[in-house]
Amino acid sequence: xxxxxxxxxxxxxxLSAGRFLAESxxxxxxxxxYLPAYGPEMRGGTANCSVIISDxxxxxxxxxxxxxxxxxxAPSFHKFAPRVKSGGxxxxxxSLSDSFAGRSDVRVFDVPVNDLALxxxxxxxxxxxxxxxxxxxxxxxxxxxxxxxxxxxxxGKPHVLDxxxxxxxxxxxxxxxxx
Numbered sequence: 001x002x003x004x005x006x007x008x009x010x011x012x013x014x015l016s017a018g019r020f021l022a023e024s025x026x027x028x029x030x031x032x033x034y035l036p037a038y039g040p041e042m043r044g045g046t047a048n049c050s051v052i053i054s055d056x057x058x059x060x061x062x063x064x065x066x067x068x069x070x071x072x073x074a075p076s077f078h079k080f081a082p083r084v085k086s087g088g089x090x091x092x093x094x095s096l097s098d099s100f101a102g103r104s105d106v107r108v109f110d111v112p113v114n115d116l117a118l119x120x121x122x123x124x125x126x127x128x129x130x131x132x133x134x135x136x137x138x139x140x141x142x143x144x145x146x147x148x149x150x151x152x153x154x155x156g157k158p159h160v161l162d163x164x165x166x167x168x169x170x171x172x173x174x175x176x177x178x179x
Contacts, residue, residue: 001056002140003063006130007048007080008072008093010038013127017070018049020131020153024145025053033061048076053140068138070130072113073097081106091133093126109133109178116170122160125167132171143172 004021008014015036022034033052039045050063068089071077074097077090084090086105095114111133117126128150135143146168154161 001052001054001058002068002138003066004051004053004068004070004134004140005048005063005066005080005083006051006070006072007046007076008127009076010045010047012047012072013124014047014070014072015049017127017131018051020128020146020149021051021053021134021141023149024141025051027145027148028141030055030141031058033058035061035063046076048080068134070134071097072126072130077101089134089137091130091137093130095126107137109137109175111171111174111178113171116174117167120166120170121163122167125164128164128167129171129174132168132173133175134171135168136172136175137178143168 006014006018022032025032031054036049038047052058065085069080069084070091072093077092077097081101084106089107091109092099093113094110095112099108099110113126113129116129117123150164
């Protein structure tokens, strides 16, 4: 069982990335829990979601001590980094945050997520860069499963699909380099 907490601000695609991850797990026949949480603002407010993927039944959707944290902004990083399990992984958006977790018992991927998303064609694909790092570092779900979810979501929007796929592949490459 792996517990993932994705956090950032509204508009960064935190909930979408969590949904893609959860749907990918479902497509692979795994047990999945997806629990979004967000403030009343659509953009600019806080947003986070927890995703649990397991081969066995999941007793609770709560993710108080995640195995993996994806933090797309500095406030999320500093708020949630102390909660990550020892031996866990933190993926931090180095474009918007420092990466000093004050811990030596977790693996930190400091990734210029926004910069890589812009290189892929659209800042709004930053969430997919982070998801690529996650999949590349953990192999929690197959790459193909995420790509299939992207194809379903962005059918009829080839430019958006291409940007998101390129961003995902950039994240996979970073995981391979830092792995």
